Amino acid sequence: DKIRPLWRHYYTGSQGLIFVVDSSDYERLDEARRELERVLIDREMRNVSVLVLCNKQDMPNSIQPDEIRQALYLDNLTRPYAIVPCSALNGAGLDEGLKWLSKHCK
Secondary structure: OOOHHHHHHHOOOOOEEEEEEEOOOHHHHHHHHHHHHHHHOOHHHOOOEEEEEEEOOOOOOOOOHHHHHHHOOHHHOOOOEEEEEOOOOOOOOHHHHHHHHHHHOO
16 A cells, blocks of 8 residues: 555556456455556556456455456446456466557557
8 A cells, every 4th residue: 555656656658557456355346446547547547558457266256357347447448458367376367468468558
C-alpha cells in the first residue's frame, strides 16, 4: 500500500499495463477496481493496452475471470484489454498473457 503512490513514476513511455488480481481474495476486488481506475486515468496511461492476470486460479474457490471482468468494469474500457487466468505457482497462463500484450503494445 505504501508504494502505490510511487507507481506513477514508472508510467512515462509505457505501452502496456500488467495488472495482477488475487483471484482468491474476493474482499479486495473493490480495492483492485479503484486502483486500476486510478492508474488508467493518469494522462501517461491514457492509451495503453491492459492485461489483467487473474492469479491463483489453481486454488479452490478462486474467483472466475468473468466475475473479475465484471467487478473491475473492464467492459467499459475503450482500449484493448485481455483478462487471462493464471497461476504464478505453476506458470499457467503467463505465456498467453504476455504474448497478447506484446501484440497489443505500440
